[in-house]
Every structure is written in structure tokens, then in C-alpha cells.
Amino acid sequence: MNHDIAWxxxxxxxxxxxxxxxxxxxxxxxxxxxxxxxxxxLAEVAATAGVGKTTVYRRWRTPAGLVADLLxxxxxxxxxxxxxxxxxxxLTVNARLVARTLADPRQGNLFRAVIAAATCDDATAxxxxxxxxxxxxxxxxxxxxxxxxxxxxxxxxxxxxxxxxSAPLYYRLLASGDPIDEATADRAARVAAIAAAAGxxxx
Amino acid sequence: MNHDIAWxxxxxxxxxxxxxxxxxxxxxxxxxxxxxxxxxxLAEVAATAGVGKTTVYRRWRTPAGLVADLLxxxxxxxxxxxxxxxxxxxLTVNARLVARTLADPRQGNLFRAVIAAATCDDATAxxxxxxxxxxxxxxxxxxxxxxxxxxxxxxxxxxxxxxxxSAPLYYRLLASGDPIDEATADRAARVAAIAAAAGxxxx
Numbered sequence: 001m002n003h004d005i006a007w008x009x010x011x012x013x014x015x016x017x018x019x020x021x022x023x024x025x026x027x028x029x030x031x032x033x034x035x036x037x038x039x040x041x042l043a044e045v046a047a048t049a050g051v052g053k054t055t056v057y058r059r060w061r062t063p064a065g066l067v068a069d070l071l072x073x074x075x076x077x078x079x080x081x082x083x084x085x086x087x088x089x090x091l092t093v094n095a096r097l098v099a100r101t102l103a104d105p106r107q108g109n110l111f112r113a114v115i116a117a118a119t120c121d122d123a124t125a126x127x128x129x130x131x132x133x134x135x136x137x138x139x140x141x142x143x144x145x146x147x148x149x150x151x152x153x154x155x156x157x158x159x160x161x162x163x164x165x166s167a168p169l170y171y172r173l174l175a176s177g178d179p180i181d182e183a184t185a186d187r188a189a190r191v192a193a194i195a196a197a198a199g200x201x202x203x
Numbered sequence: 204m205n206h207d208i209a210w211x212x213x214x215x216x217x218x219x220x221x222x223x224x225x226x227x228x229x230x231x232x233x234x235x236x237x238x239x240x241x242x243x244x245l246a247e248v249a250a251t252a253g254v255g256k257t258t259v260y261r262r263w264r265t266p267a268g269l270v271a272d273l274l275x276x277x278x279x280x281x282x283x284x285x286x287x288x289x290x291x292x293x294l295t296v297n298a299r300l301v302a303r304t305l306a307d308p309r310q311g312n313l314f315r316a317v318i319a320a321a322t323c324d325d326a327t328a329x330x331x332x333x334x335x336x337x338x339x340x341x342x343x344x345x346x347x348x349x350x351x352x353x354x355x356x357x358x359x360x361x362x363x364x365x366x367x368x369s370a371p372l373y374y375r376l377l378a379s380g381d382p383i384d385e386a387t388a389d390r391a392a393r394v395a396a397i398a399a400a401a402g403x404x405x406x
Contacts, residue, residue, distance in 0.1 A: 036323045038241065115377050116319035120239045129380035136379065160371075163379060164394060167370035168363075174318050175373055176339065176366060177332035183406075191367060191403045195394040198401070203386075 023049040024056060025073050028066050033109035037063065037117035037124070067114055068127035075134040087146035087196065091189035094139055095165045099185035102173045108180075115174065136162050143196065155202040164192040164201075226252040227259060228276050231269050236312035240266065240320035240327070270317055271330035278337040290349035290399065294392035297342055298368045302388035305376045311383075318377065339365050346399065358405040367395040367404075 027049040031040055040063040046056040060066040082093035101107045118125040136159050143158035152161075168188045172178045195201060230252040234243055243266040249259040263269040285296035304310045321328040339362050346361035355364075371391045375381045398404060 038323070112322040116322040119315040119319040119377075120241070125380065128378070132379040160390065163374055163381070164371055166378070167374035168367055170374050170378055171366055171370035174322075174377055175331070175369070176335040177328065178366070187363065187403065191394070191398040194401045194403045195398045198397045200390065200394045200397045 020049075020051050020055065021059075021069070021073075024051055024060070024066070025070050028070055029110055030106070032067070032070075032113040033106045036113045037067065037121075040066065042066065062123075064117070064121050064123040064127075067117060067124050071114065071127045071131040075131050078135060078138070081139045081142055083142070083145070085149075087142065087149075087151045088189060088193040090139075090142040090146075091161075091165050091193050092186055094142070094162065095169070095185035095189040096182060098166050098169050099180050099182060102169055103180045108173060112173065146196070152196040153199045153202055156196055156199070157201045157203075160201050161192050161196045164195070165189055223252075223254050223258065224262075224272070224276075227254055227263070227269070228273050231273055232313055233309070235270070235273075235316040236309045239316045240270065240324075243269065245269065265326075267320070267324050267326040267330075270320060270327050274317065274330045274334040278334050281338055281341070284342045284345055286345070286348070288352075290345065290352075290354045291392060291396040293342075293345040293349075294364075294368050294396050295389055297345070297365065298372070298388035298392040299385060301369050301372050302383050302385060305372055306383045311376060315376065349399070355399040356402045356405055359399055359402070360404045360406075363404050364395050364399045367398070368392055 024045060027045050028040065031045065031048075042056050042060065042063065043053050045066065046053040049056075056066075060069060079097060082090045084090050084093070102111060114124065114128060118128040139162045140158035143152065143156060143161045146152050147154055147156050147158075165188050168191075169180055169184065172180050172184065178184075227248060230248050231243065234248065234251075245259050245263065245266065246256050248269065249256040252259075259269075263272060282300060285293040287293050287296070305314060317327065317331060321331040342365045343361035346355065346359060346364045349355050350357055350359050350361075368391050371394075372383055372387065375383050375387065381387075
């Protein structure tokens, strides 16, 4: 995904264009969380954000285009990875961040809405995969550093370890409906760290 | 969920009522996999299945009612759990079953469609949670048996171990878009078994 899109009429970071984007994405996120992708309407987003309808249609074109840009912003605003010098601690920070996000009513609904939209819209699916790729790429160095420190064997698949931390939390959000809390997050991190140390993520 | 629903006009298991249900659910699954929940239309299901429209509306009432019954059937037809006498082997059988299901084009799309529908329809969400509850309850005794054999410590949360096997596969299906193959399945089982043996699922 291109993070350096020069919007038509863009002036400078932090200028009017950036403020318009911020307002529009805030409203889009609110509407997605409240009502889902099927009811995301560009004209309503424009009206609620106090932005001209033409501006919104010209910049984002479709609801899928709006969701794609929202995912770019979510990836940009996602916290940088931890670097505590200990794999279990790093993974626990990550797990608690994901758990807090998914357990938050607005954010949890927003992720549910975007994931649902991605099941029937290819552009949204691509944007969603890019979002997770950005996050996995951000956090994978925690595992590589742990391998360098001797906490896990060489050949450990860093991306798989980081995915294993998030996976049980998403499984609860989307499949089983079991509650997402800090104990669940801590266990997800513990399971991944122990399995990584034992070499379960090699090959 | 009530597995003993007496449909209006039901006669006996395997009779005409059972055949009507089978045809209708087959068509509903096909349409869901092809086009998603938003386009599931009871009249079209009836016409395609060669069943009277009134029968379909009377028995299933809404698209959500149809999906709920489809999930009951999917849970009924899900294979019984493995019992190989070894935790890693049992979990590997489960992981490969889930991976084959999610990697199958029709079944993968069907799960995506139902999970998407559950994000915006409470009745479908309840039916989906019941489906996973049925599967987790079916497979949990593999872990309890492993604890009894001394392969994992007492207090191991069997449901969490079984969830941990499926979770990375669903994460690929719904979030990261990474491919789902047998190697992924085997690793998911290995990670869960090793972490369980190390006591990571206690507490």
C-alpha cells in the first residue's frame, strides 16, 4: 500500500487536507462500528464530517476506498513494537494491545465490520491483509532479537510467532464468542513464547 | 440450540422432512459460499431446491434461521474427535480437519460468509457460537485424557488448548490472508501440544 499518496489538492502534512482526512476517517470508523460496511454511505460521511460531498467522492471514490484508507491510518497509528529485551514480555505487550483493541466496543465492532467487508469485497480484503502485514512486520523483530539472544532456536518463523499471539484473540472475537480479557492475552503470549523457546516454530 | 426440533409436518428421521431439509441446506450452503449472506433469499433457495416456498418460509422463517439450522447440521456432520492415545496426534488430526475445511473453496467461503453474517446479526452470532461450542466440547476430552496420561499438568484448560489449534488457521482465513496448508495445521497442533505439556494452559 502506498503511504505517500498525494491527494489532489494536498498542501502539506498537518494542513487542511490532513484535517479533512482525519475528520472523514473518524466519521467513517464511527459509522462502520455502529452499522457495518453495508450501510457505509459516502454522502452521509461527508455530511457528518462537515466536508463537501464532492471532496469525499473525489478522494475516496467508494466505501471500499474509504475503508482501505482507514486501515492505512490504523496501521500508521498502531503503537511501535515493544523492545523490553525479553521475548515473553514483548509478546505480552503485543497481546494486551490486541486484546484491549478487540475488547473495546468501538474498535472491536470496527474490526468485525472491516473483516466482514473483506469477505465479500476484494479491495477491502487487500487493504486488510496489508494492515496485518504491516503489524506482523513491525513486531517480527522482537522474535528475531530473541533468537539472537538465544531465547529461541535459529530458523524460528518470527511472523508465525507474532500471528500465534493474536490468533486466539481474533478466534474469540469472530468464532467462539468467548470473552477477551487480559488473562487471555497473557496466556496467548505465554503459549507463543514457550512454544517458540521449544523450537515449535522452526520449519 | 435444540437438536430435536419437531418441524411442523415432520414424520420420521430419514423421511421426506429430512430429505427436504437436506436439499434446502445444501442449496443454502451453495448460495452462501457463492454470494454471501446479504444475497441469501428464501424464495430462491426454495426454487433451486425444488421445495415449496411456503414450506421454506414456515420452517426457517428468515435467512438467519436458515443459517442457524445449517450450522446445526454442520456441527452434527463434523467428524467425531480423534482418540489416538497421544495428545500431539489427536491435535494434529483436528488441525488437519480444520485446515482442509477452511482451505476448501466452498467450505472456506461458507465459513467466511457465516462469520461475516454473525458480525451484524445476533441470531446468526448465537448459532455460530453454539457451533464452536459443540466442536470445542467434542474435542476437549482429548486434552483431559492427555492430562490423565500425564502428558500435560492438572488444571490444563482443555477448551483453550483446542481453541489454540484452530485459532491460527482462522487468523489466516479472516485476517492475514496467509495460505492455509497442512504444514500450518501441523505447526498449530505442535505449538498447542508443546505449550500444554509445559503447563502454559494452566490458569
